[in-house]
Amino acid sequence: MNLQDKAWIQALATQLAATDIDQLELAGPALTLRLARAPGGAVDAEVLPTAQAVAAGDTAYTPMTLRAGSVGVVRLAHPVREEALVQAGEPVAAGQPLLLLQVGQVLLPVTATRAGRVRQVLVAPGDMVGYGHPLVEIEPD
Amino acid sequence: MIEVLHTGALTTVQDMGRLGALRWGVGTAGAMDRLALAAGNILLGNDDDAAAIEVQVFPLRLRFLADGDFALTGADGDARLDGQPLLPWSAHRARAGQELHLGLPRLGPARTSRSYLCLPGGVDVPAVLGSRSTQMRGAFGGLEGRPLRNGDQLRAAAPQPARLARFHGLVPPEQALPLRVDGLRALRVLPAAEYDKYTAESRAAFWRNPWKITMQSDRYGYRLAGDEPLQPVAALEMRSHGIVPGVIQVPPDGQPIVQMRDGQPTGGYPKLGTVIEADLWRLGQAPIGERVRFVETDWEGALDALEETRAWLQEARRQVALYAPLDGLAEARA
Numbered sequence: 239m240n241l242q243d244k245a246w247i248q249a250l251a252t253q254l255a256a257t258d259i260d261q262l263e264l265a266g267p268a269l270t271l272r273l274a275r276a277p278g279g280a281v282d283a284e285v286l287p288t289a290q291a292v293a294a295g296d297t298a299y300t301p302m303t304l305r306a307g308s309v310g311v312v313r314l315a316h317p318v319r320e321e322a323l324v325q326a327g328e329p330v331a332a333g334q335p336l337l338l339l340q341v342g343q344v345l346l347p348v349t350a351t352r353a354g355r356v357r358q359v360l361v362a363p364g365d366m367v368g369y370g371h372p373l374v375e376i377e378p379d
Numbered sequence: 380m381i382e383v384l385h386t387g388a389l390t391t392v393q394d395m396g397r398l399g400a401l402r403w404g405v406g407t408a409g410a411m412d413r414l415a416l417a418a419g420n421i422l423l424g425n426d427d428d429a430a431a432i433e434v435q436v437f438p439l440r441l442r443f444l445a446d447g448d449f450a451l452t453g454a455d456g457d458a459r460l461d462g463q464p465l466l467p468w469s470a471h472r473a474r475a476g477q478e479l480h481l482g483l484p485r486l487g488p489a490r491t492s493r494s495y496l497c498l499p500g501g502v503d504v505p506a507v508l509g510s511r512s513t514q515m516r517g518a519f520g521g522l523e524g525r526p527l528r529n530g531d532q533l534r535a536a537a538p539q540p541a542r543l544a545r546f547h548g549l550v551p552p553e554q555a556l557p558l559r560v561d562g563l564r565a566l567r568v569l570p571a572a573e574y575d576k577y578t579a580e581s582r583a584a585f586w587r588n589p590w591k592i593t594m595q596s597d598r599y600g601y602r603l604a605g606d607e608p609l610q611p612v613a614a615l616e617m618r619s620h621g622i623v624p625g626v627i628q629v630p631p632d633g634q635p636i637v638q639m640r641d642g643q644p645t646g647g648y649p650k651l652g653t654v655i656e657a658d659l660w661r662l663g664q665a666p667i668g669e670r671v672r673f674v675e676t677d678w679e680g681a682l683d684a685l686e687e688t689r690a691w692l693q694e695a696r697r698q699v700a701l702y703a704p705l706d707g708l709a710e711a712r713a
Contacts, residue, residue: 317554318455318467318489335466338548342698343555343691345548347466 241269251281302376310339312365336374354378380444383531387436392521395428397510401644408512409640411663414552415453419497421696422450422470429501430511434494439481443473454484454491469548491664500537560672566658567676573649581609589670598641608633619647625654657684
Protein backbone atom coordinates (compact mmCIF):
# COMPACT_ATOMS: atom_id res chain seq x y z
CA MET A 239 0.00 0.00 0.00
CA ASN A 240 1.10 3.55 -0.66
CA LEU A 241 0.78 5.71 2.45
CA GLN A 242 0.75 8.83 0.24
CA ASP A 243 -2.06 7.70 -2.07
CA LYS A 244 -4.63 10.47 -1.49
CA ALA A 245 -7.61 8.54 -2.93
CA TRP A 246 -6.79 5.58 -0.72
CA ILE A 247 -6.39 7.80 2.37
CA GLN A 248 -9.73 9.43 1.53
CA ALA A 249 -11.41 5.99 1.31
CA LEU A 250 -9.84 4.97 4.61
CA ALA A 251 -11.02 8.21 6.25
CA THR A 252 -14.56 7.59 5.02
CA GLN A 253 -14.48 4.10 6.50
CA LEU A 254 -13.11 5.43 9.78
CA ALA A 255 -15.85 8.06 9.98
CA ALA A 256 -18.43 5.26 9.84
CA THR A 257 -16.96 3.53 12.91
CA ASP A 258 -16.57 4.48 16.56
CA ILE A 259 -12.78 4.36 16.26
CA ASP A 260 -11.16 7.70 17.10
CA GLN A 261 -7.65 7.16 15.79
CA LEU A 262 -5.88 4.99 13.28
CA GLU A 263 -2.14 4.78 12.79
CA LEU A 264 -0.38 2.85 10.04
CA ALA A 265 3.40 2.72 10.32
CA GLY A 266 5.49 1.65 7.35
CA PRO A 267 9.29 1.41 7.27
CA ALA A 268 9.60 5.01 6.02
CA LEU A 269 6.28 6.74 6.55
CA THR A 270 3.53 6.75 9.13
CA LEU A 271 -0.08 7.66 8.38
CA ARG A 272 -2.24 9.00 11.17
CA LEU A 273 -5.98 9.46 10.90
CA ALA A 274 -7.89 11.11 13.74
CA ARG A 275 -11.57 11.87 13.97
CA ALA A 276 -12.20 15.51 14.74
CA PRO A 277 -15.34 16.77 16.47
CA GLY A 278 -18.20 17.01 13.99
CA GLY A 279 -17.25 13.84 12.11
CA ALA A 280 -14.39 15.19 9.99
CA VAL A 281 -11.22 13.10 9.81
CA ASP A 282 -7.75 14.67 9.99
CA ALA A 283 -5.00 12.91 8.08
CA GLU A 284 -1.27 13.31 8.66
CA VAL A 285 1.68 11.60 6.93
CA LEU A 286 5.10 11.91 8.51
CA PRO A 287 8.40 10.00 8.53
CA THR A 288 8.16 6.95 10.80
CA ALA A 289 11.29 7.87 12.77
CA GLN A 290 9.77 11.26 13.58
CA ALA A 291 6.43 9.68 14.56
CA VAL A 292 8.17 7.33 16.94
CA ALA A 293 10.30 10.10 18.42
CA ALA A 294 7.29 12.35 18.87
CA GLY A 295 5.37 9.62 20.67
CA ASP A 296 8.20 8.60 22.96
CA THR A 297 11.14 10.72 23.99
CA ALA A 298 12.73 7.80 25.90
CA TYR A 299 13.14 5.79 22.70
CA THR A 300 16.23 3.63 22.45
CA PRO A 301 16.92 0.89 19.90
CA MET A 302 16.62 -1.79 22.59
CA THR A 303 13.20 -0.74 23.86
CA LEU A 304 10.67 -3.52 23.41
CA ARG A 305 7.28 -2.23 22.35
CA ALA A 306 3.76 -3.55 22.52
CA GLY A 307 2.77 -5.39 19.35
CA SER A 308 -0.85 -5.22 20.39
CA VAL A 309 -3.21 -3.34 22.61
CA GLY A 310 -3.54 -5.04 25.99
CA VAL A 311 -3.37 -4.93 29.78
CA VAL A 312 0.11 -5.43 31.24
CA ARG A 313 0.81 -8.46 33.43
CA LEU A 314 4.35 -8.71 34.77
CA ALA A 315 3.59 -12.12 36.35
CA HIS A 316 1.69 -15.02 34.87
CA PRO A 317 -1.74 -15.26 36.56
CA VAL A 318 -0.89 -18.64 38.16
CA ARG A 319 2.40 -17.33 39.52
CA GLU A 320 3.30 -14.65 42.00
CA GLU A 321 6.75 -13.58 40.86
CA ALA A 322 7.32 -11.33 37.85
CA LEU A 323 8.70 -12.96 34.71
CA VAL A 324 11.76 -10.71 34.88
CA GLN A 325 13.22 -8.07 37.19
CA ALA A 326 15.41 -5.11 36.32
CA GLY A 327 19.04 -6.20 36.23
CA GLU A 328 18.34 -9.80 35.28
CA PRO A 329 19.97 -11.42 32.25
CA VAL A 330 17.55 -12.63 29.57
CA ALA A 331 17.92 -15.01 26.64
CA ALA A 332 16.60 -14.34 23.16
CA GLY A 333 12.98 -15.51 22.98
CA GLN A 334 12.46 -15.38 26.75
CA PRO A 335 9.06 -13.99 27.77
CA LEU A 336 9.46 -10.69 29.63
CA LEU A 337 5.85 -9.82 30.32
CA LEU A 338 2.34 -10.59 29.12
CA LEU A 339 -0.32 -8.48 27.47
CA GLN A 340 -3.81 -9.63 28.33
CA VAL A 341 -6.53 -9.10 25.74
CA GLY A 342 -9.78 -10.57 27.07
CA GLN A 343 -8.86 -14.13 28.08
CA VAL A 344 -5.84 -14.28 25.78
CA LEU A 345 -2.30 -13.75 27.11
CA LEU A 346 0.23 -12.54 24.55
CA PRO A 347 3.85 -12.99 25.62
CA VAL A 348 6.28 -10.17 24.86
CA THR A 349 9.62 -11.87 24.31
CA ALA A 350 13.22 -10.62 24.25
CA THR A 351 14.35 -10.14 20.66
CA ARG A 352 17.96 -10.81 21.66
CA ALA A 353 20.03 -11.75 24.67
CA GLY A 354 20.89 -9.04 27.15
CA ARG A 355 20.10 -7.61 30.53
CA VAL A 356 16.87 -5.95 31.64
CA ARG A 357 17.68 -2.27 32.19
CA GLN A 358 14.22 -1.14 33.15
CA VAL A 359 10.60 -2.28 33.07
CA LEU A 360 8.68 0.75 31.84
CA VAL A 361 5.14 -0.38 32.69
CA ALA A 362 3.24 -1.48 35.80
CA PRO A 363 0.79 -4.36 36.25
CA GLY A 364 -2.66 -3.35 35.06
CA ASP A 365 -1.41 -0.63 32.69
CA MET A 366 -3.46 -0.46 29.53
CA VAL A 367 -1.07 -0.06 26.60
CA GLY A 368 -1.55 0.52 22.90
CA TYR A 369 0.39 -0.60 19.87
CA GLY A 370 3.98 0.63 20.01
CA HIS A 371 3.92 1.52 23.70
CA PRO A 372 7.43 1.10 25.20
CA LEU A 373 7.46 -1.83 27.66
CA VAL A 374 10.96 -2.98 28.59
CA GLU A 375 14.48 -1.67 28.00
CA ILE A 376 17.10 -4.29 27.27
CA GLU A 377 20.83 -3.70 27.39
CA PRO A 378 22.10 -6.06 24.70
CA ASP A 379 25.04 -8.38 25.43
CA MET B 380 5.69 -37.81 17.23
CA ILE B 381 6.89 -37.87 20.82
CA GLU B 382 8.72 -40.46 22.89
CA VAL B 383 8.20 -40.83 26.62
CA LEU B 384 11.63 -40.79 28.28
CA HIS B 385 10.47 -40.87 31.88
CA THR B 386 6.98 -41.01 33.32
CA GLY B 387 5.58 -41.44 36.80
CA ALA B 388 2.60 -43.70 37.40
CA LEU B 389 -0.81 -43.15 35.84
CA THR B 390 0.05 -40.84 32.96
CA THR B 391 -2.81 -41.55 30.56
CA VAL B 392 -4.38 -40.48 27.28
CA GLN B 393 -7.72 -38.79 28.00
CA ASP B 394 -10.35 -36.88 26.07
CA MET B 395 -13.73 -35.62 27.34
CA GLY B 396 -14.73 -39.17 28.21
CA ARG B 397 -16.69 -42.12 26.92
CA LEU B 398 -20.09 -40.53 27.19
CA GLY B 399 -23.16 -42.61 26.40
CA ALA B 400 -21.63 -45.97 27.37
CA LEU B 401 -22.81 -46.05 31.01
CA ARG B 402 -25.86 -48.03 29.82
CA TRP B 403 -23.50 -50.91 29.03
CA GLY B 404 -21.80 -50.60 32.38
CA VAL B 405 -18.79 -48.77 30.90
CA GLY B 406 -17.54 -45.88 33.02
CA THR B 407 -16.86 -42.55 31.35
CA ALA B 408 -13.13 -42.15 32.11
CA GLY B 409 -11.98 -38.83 30.55
CA ALA B 410 -9.90 -35.89 31.74
CA MET B 411 -10.18 -34.99 35.44
CA ASP B 412 -9.99 -31.31 34.42
CA ARG B 413 -12.03 -31.04 31.24
CA LEU B 414 -11.63 -27.26 31.15
CA ALA B 415 -7.84 -27.50 31.07
CA LEU B 416 -8.13 -30.14 28.32
CA ALA B 417 -10.47 -27.93 26.27
CA ALA B 418 -8.29 -24.85 26.83
CA GLY B 419 -5.17 -26.64 25.60
CA ASN B 420 -7.04 -27.85 22.55
CA ILE B 421 -8.37 -24.36 21.85
CA LEU B 422 -4.81 -22.98 21.96
CA LEU B 423 -3.89 -25.41 19.15
CA GLY B 424 -7.07 -24.97 17.12
CA ASN B 425 -8.17 -28.53 17.97
CA ASP B 426 -11.71 -29.59 18.78
CA ASP B 427 -12.38 -29.24 22.53
CA ASP B 428 -12.44 -33.00 23.03
CA ALA B 429 -9.26 -33.97 21.17
CA ALA B 430 -7.29 -36.50 23.23
CA ALA B 431 -4.37 -35.25 25.34
CA ILE B 432 -1.90 -36.63 27.86
CA GLU B 433 -2.95 -36.24 31.48
CA VAL B 434 -0.07 -36.16 33.95
CA GLN B 435 -0.61 -36.59 37.68
CA VAL B 436 2.68 -38.03 38.94
CA PHE B 437 5.75 -35.95 38.17
CA PRO B 438 8.24 -35.43 36.69
CA LEU B 439 7.46 -36.28 33.08
CA ARG B 440 10.19 -36.16 30.46
CA LEU B 441 9.64 -36.69 26.78
CA ARG B 442 11.38 -36.04 23.49
CA PHE B 443 9.92 -34.61 20.33
CA LEU B 444 10.90 -36.87 17.44
CA ALA B 445 9.68 -34.32 14.88
CA ASP B 446 9.00 -30.59 14.85
CA GLY B 447 5.60 -29.91 16.35
CA ASP B 448 3.42 -27.51 18.27
CA PHE B 449 2.03 -28.40 21.66
CA ALA B 450 0.08 -26.77 24.47
CA LEU B 451 0.44 -27.14 28.23
CA THR B 452 -2.44 -26.44 30.59
CA GLY B 453 -3.50 -27.48 34.08
CA ALA B 454 -1.02 -27.70 36.93
CA ASP B 455 2.03 -25.44 36.53
CA GLY B 456 5.03 -27.76 36.70
CA ASP B 457 7.68 -25.24 35.61
CA ALA B 458 7.88 -26.86 32.20
CA ARG B 459 11.15 -26.57 30.31
CA LEU B 460 12.04 -27.28 26.72
CA ASP B 461 15.74 -28.14 26.47
CA GLY B 462 16.15 -26.23 29.72
CA GLN B 463 14.37 -23.08 28.55
CA PRO B 464 11.43 -22.20 30.83
CA LEU B 465 7.99 -22.29 29.20
CA LEU B 466 4.97 -20.26 30.17
CA PRO B 467 2.12 -22.30 31.66
CA TRP B 468 -1.29 -22.35 29.96
CA SER B 469 0.28 -21.61 26.57
CA ALA B 470 1.01 -23.01 23.15
CA HIS B 471 4.64 -23.65 22.19
CA ARG B 472 6.68 -25.06 19.32
CA ALA B 473 9.25 -27.83 19.67
CA ARG B 474 11.98 -28.84 17.24
CA ALA B 475 12.86 -32.45 16.54
CA GLY B 476 15.14 -33.76 19.28
CA GLN B 477 14.10 -31.26 21.94
CA GLU B 478 13.24 -32.54 25.41
CA LEU B 479 10.26 -31.41 27.44
CA HIS B 480 10.51 -31.59 31.21
CA LEU B 481 7.43 -31.19 33.38
CA GLY B 482 8.08 -30.98 37.11
CA LEU B 483 6.06 -31.05 40.31
CA PRO B 484 3.17 -28.58 40.40
CA ARG B 485 4.06 -25.35 42.16
CA LEU B 486 2.94 -25.02 45.77
CA GLY B 487 0.78 -22.16 46.96
CA PRO B 488 -2.84 -21.36 47.67
CA ALA B 489 -3.92 -21.94 44.05
CA ARG B 490 -1.99 -25.20 43.74
CA THR B 491 -3.41 -27.71 41.27
CA SER B 492 -2.45 -31.28 40.62
CA ARG B 493 -2.91 -32.41 37.01
CA SER B 494 -1.21 -31.17 33.84
CA TYR B 495 -2.34 -31.62 30.25
CA LEU B 496 -0.13 -31.88 27.19
CA CYS B 497 -2.10 -31.32 23.99
CA LEU B 498 -0.84 -32.07 20.48
CA PRO B 499 -2.08 -30.78 17.10
CA GLY B 500 -5.23 -32.68 16.17
CA GLY B 501 -5.05 -34.62 19.43
CA VAL B 502 -3.11 -37.72 20.45
CA ASP B 503 -3.54 -40.29 17.68
CA VAL B 504 -4.89 -43.40 19.38
CA PRO B 505 -7.92 -45.39 18.18
CA ALA B 506 -11.37 -44.39 19.39
CA VAL B 507 -13.11 -47.20 21.30
CA LEU B 508 -16.84 -46.84 21.95
CA GLY B 509 -16.58 -43.28 20.68
CA SER B 510 -13.72 -42.09 22.89
CA ARG B 511 -9.92 -42.14 23.09
CA SER B 512 -9.91 -42.01 26.90
CA THR B 513 -8.03 -44.73 28.74
CA GLN B 514 -10.56 -47.01 30.47
CA MET B 515 -8.36 -48.48 33.20
CA ARG B 516 -10.85 -50.98 34.63
CA GLY B 517 -11.64 -52.42 31.21
CA ALA B 518 -8.05 -52.02 29.95
CA PHE B 519 -9.08 -50.46 26.64
CA GLY B 520 -8.96 -47.02 25.06
CA GLY B 521 -6.00 -44.65 25.21
CA LEU B 522 -2.70 -46.36 24.39
CA GLU B 523 -3.40 -50.11 24.59
CA GLY B 524 -5.76 -49.53 27.51
CA ARG B 525 -2.93 -48.73 29.93
CA PRO B 526 -0.96 -45.84 31.42
CA LEU B 527 2.05 -44.61 29.45
CA ARG B 528 5.43 -46.24 29.99
CA ASN B 529 8.98 -45.15 29.30
CA GLY B 530 9.75 -45.68 25.63
CA ASP B 531 6.17 -45.27 24.42
CA GLN B 532 5.82 -43.25 21.23
CA LEU B 533 2.71 -41.22 20.48
CA ARG B 534 1.71 -39.45 17.30
CA ALA B 535 -0.22 -36.23 16.89
CA ALA B 536 -3.30 -36.72 14.72
CA ALA B 537 -2.29 -33.64 12.66
CA PRO B 538 1.49 -33.90 12.91
CA GLN B 539 2.49 -30.97 10.71
CA PRO B 540 2.84 -27.89 12.88
CA ALA B 541 -0.46 -26.05 13.03
CA ARG B 542 -0.06 -22.60 11.52
CA LEU B 543 -0.15 -20.74 14.77
CA ALA B 544 0.38 -17.06 14.20
CA ARG B 545 1.54 -16.52 17.77
CA PHE B 546 2.29 -18.65 20.75
CA HIS B 547 -0.26 -17.18 23.06
CA GLY B 548 -1.83 -18.39 26.28
CA LEU B 549 -5.12 -18.26 28.12
CA VAL B 550 -6.01 -16.93 31.54
CA PRO B 551 -6.69 -20.19 33.46
CA PRO B 552 -10.30 -20.85 34.51
CA GLU B 553 -9.11 -21.00 38.13
CA GLN B 554 -8.60 -17.22 37.78
CA ALA B 555 -11.34 -16.52 35.22
CA LEU B 556 -14.07 -18.50 37.04
CA PRO B 557 -12.96 -18.47 40.69
CA LEU B 558 -15.09 -20.17 43.35
CA ARG B 559 -13.89 -20.05 46.93
CA VAL B 560 -15.61 -20.01 50.31
CA ASP B 561 -13.69 -18.88 53.40
CA GLY B 562 -10.54 -19.10 51.28
CA LEU B 563 -11.14 -22.77 50.41
CA ARG B 564 -11.81 -24.25 46.99
CA ALA B 565 -15.60 -24.64 46.80
CA LEU B 566 -17.80 -27.06 44.87
CA ARG B 567 -21.47 -26.64 44.12
CA VAL B 568 -23.58 -29.65 45.03
CA LEU B 569 -27.11 -30.78 44.17
CA PRO B 570 -28.78 -32.65 47.04
CA ALA B 571 -29.33 -36.26 45.89
CA ALA B 572 -31.92 -38.99 46.50
CA GLU B 573 -30.97 -39.90 50.10
CA TYR B 574 -30.22 -36.33 51.28
CA ASP B 575 -33.35 -36.22 53.43
CA LYS B 576 -32.45 -39.49 55.11
CA TYR B 577 -29.57 -37.78 56.98
CA THR B 578 -30.04 -35.95 60.25
CA ALA B 579 -30.53 -32.19 60.13
CA GLU B 580 -27.27 -31.76 62.09
CA SER B 581 -25.38 -33.91 59.57
CA ARG B 582 -26.81 -32.02 56.62
CA ALA B 583 -25.81 -28.72 58.19
CA ALA B 584 -22.35 -30.09 58.97
CA PHE B 585 -21.95 -31.19 55.36
CA TRP B 586 -22.36 -27.60 54.13
CA ARG B 587 -20.61 -25.93 57.05
CA ASN B 588 -17.45 -28.01 57.47
CA PRO B 589 -14.32 -28.18 55.38
CA TRP B 590 -13.65 -31.70 53.99
CA LYS B 591 -10.11 -32.92 53.63
CA ILE B 592 -9.09 -34.86 50.52
CA THR B 593 -7.44 -37.99 51.94
CA MET B 594 -4.59 -40.09 50.55
CA GLN B 595 -7.22 -42.58 49.33
CA SER B 596 -8.16 -40.28 46.46
CA ASP B 597 -7.52 -40.89 42.79
CA ARG B 598 -9.16 -40.88 39.38
CA TYR B 599 -11.74 -43.41 40.67
CA GLY B 600 -12.95 -41.37 43.59
CA TYR B 601 -11.99 -38.93 46.32
CA ARG B 602 -12.39 -40.15 49.89
CA LEU B 603 -12.97 -37.16 52.13
CA ALA B 604 -12.56 -36.74 55.87
CA GLY B 605 -14.39 -34.29 58.10
CA ASP B 606 -14.69 -33.63 61.83
CA GLU B 607 -18.37 -34.60 61.94
CA PRO B 608 -19.16 -37.90 60.17
CA LEU B 609 -22.52 -37.87 58.42
CA GLN B 610 -25.25 -39.78 60.26
CA PRO B 611 -28.42 -41.19 58.68
CA VAL B 612 -31.65 -40.93 60.66
CA ALA B 613 -31.90 -44.73 60.41
CA ALA B 614 -29.53 -47.32 58.99
CA LEU B 615 -29.82 -47.37 55.18
CA GLU B 616 -29.70 -50.51 53.08
CA MET B 617 -29.85 -50.12 49.35
CA ARG B 618 -29.54 -52.18 46.18
CA SER B 619 -26.79 -51.18 43.75
CA HIS B 620 -27.94 -48.51 41.34
CA GLY B 621 -26.50 -46.40 38.53
CA ILE B 622 -24.15 -43.59 39.54
CA VAL B 623 -22.20 -40.94 37.63
CA PRO B 624 -19.01 -38.94 38.24
CA GLY B 625 -19.70 -36.32 40.89
CA VAL B 626 -22.03 -38.45 43.01
CA ILE B 627 -21.24 -38.11 46.72
CA GLN B 628 -21.75 -41.43 48.48
CA VAL B 629 -21.76 -41.94 52.20
CA PRO B 630 -20.44 -45.31 53.40
CA PRO B 631 -21.32 -46.49 56.94
CA ASP B 632 -18.36 -44.61 58.50
CA GLY B 633 -20.04 -41.34 57.54
CA GLN B 634 -17.03 -39.97 55.61
CA PRO B 635 -18.14 -39.12 52.06
CA ILE B 636 -16.70 -40.42 48.78
CA VAL B 637 -16.98 -38.39 45.58
CA GLN B 638 -17.01 -40.50 42.42
CA MET B 639 -14.55 -39.20 39.86
CA ARG B 640 -13.95 -39.92 36.14
CA ASP B 641 -12.88 -43.54 36.56
CA GLY B 642 -15.72 -44.22 39.01
CA GLN B 643 -17.79 -47.35 38.69
CA PRO B 644 -21.09 -47.09 36.80
CA THR B 645 -22.98 -48.56 39.78
CA GLY B 646 -22.78 -48.29 43.55
CA GLY B 647 -24.77 -49.25 46.60
CA TYR B 648 -23.98 -46.54 49.14
CA PRO B 649 -26.59 -43.86 49.85
CA LYS B 650 -26.11 -40.63 47.87
CA LEU B 651 -26.11 -37.36 49.78
CA GLY B 652 -25.47 -35.11 46.79
CA THR B 653 -23.76 -34.66 43.44
CA VAL B 654 -20.95 -32.26 42.65
CA ILE B 655 -22.30 -30.48 39.58
CA GLU B 656 -20.70 -31.23 36.23
CA ALA B 657 -19.56 -27.59 35.90
CA ASP B 658 -17.44 -27.89 39.08
CA LEU B 659 -15.95 -31.37 38.71
CA TRP B 660 -12.80 -29.92 37.13
CA ARG B 661 -12.20 -27.92 40.33
CA LEU B 662 -12.21 -31.12 42.38
CA GLY B 663 -10.16 -32.91 39.71
CA GLN B 664 -7.41 -30.33 40.30
CA ALA B 665 -7.64 -30.25 44.10
CA PRO B 666 -4.50 -31.84 45.54
CA ILE B 667 -4.49 -34.53 48.22
CA GLY B 668 -4.42 -32.95 51.67
CA GLU B 669 -6.37 -29.87 50.62
CA ARG B 670 -9.67 -29.02 52.33
CA VAL B 671 -12.69 -28.14 50.22
CA ARG B 672 -16.13 -26.73 50.96
CA PHE B 673 -19.53 -27.69 49.55
CA VAL B 674 -22.08 -25.10 48.49
CA GLU B 675 -25.71 -26.04 47.96
CA THR B 676 -27.21 -25.33 44.56
CA ASP B 677 -30.30 -26.37 42.62
CA TRP B 678 -31.07 -27.60 39.12
CA GLU B 679 -31.22 -24.06 37.71
CA GLY B 680 -27.98 -23.12 39.45
CA ALA B 681 -26.26 -26.21 38.05
CA LEU B 682 -27.40 -25.41 34.51
CA ASP B 683 -26.37 -21.76 34.87
CA ALA B 684 -22.92 -22.86 36.03
CA LEU B 685 -22.61 -25.21 33.05
CA GLU B 686 -23.64 -22.39 30.74
CA GLU B 687 -21.04 -20.10 32.32
CA THR B 688 -18.37 -22.71 31.63
CA ARG B 689 -19.55 -23.19 28.04
CA ALA B 690 -19.57 -19.44 27.49
CA TRP B 691 -16.03 -19.14 28.84
CA LEU B 692 -14.79 -21.83 26.44
CA GLN B 693 -16.67 -20.34 23.51
CA GLU B 694 -15.27 -16.90 24.22
CA ALA B 695 -11.76 -18.28 24.69
CA ARG B 696 -12.02 -20.03 21.30
CA ARG B 697 -13.29 -16.86 19.63
CA GLN B 698 -10.54 -14.72 21.13
CA VAL B 699 -7.76 -17.19 20.34
CA ALA B 700 -9.02 -17.39 16.75
CA LEU B 701 -8.48 -13.63 16.41
CA TYR B 702 -4.73 -14.30 16.64
CA ALA B 703 -4.67 -17.25 14.22
CA PRO B 704 -3.76 -16.77 10.56
CA LEU B 705 -6.80 -16.01 8.42
CA ASP B 706 -6.36 -19.17 6.38
CA GLY B 707 -5.57 -21.24 9.44
CA LEU B 708 -7.34 -23.88 11.42
CA ALA B 709 -9.39 -21.47 13.48
CA GLU B 710 -11.22 -20.16 10.45
CA ALA B 711 -11.95 -23.67 9.22
CA ARG B 712 -13.65 -24.37 12.54
CA ALA B 713 -15.55 -21.10 12.80
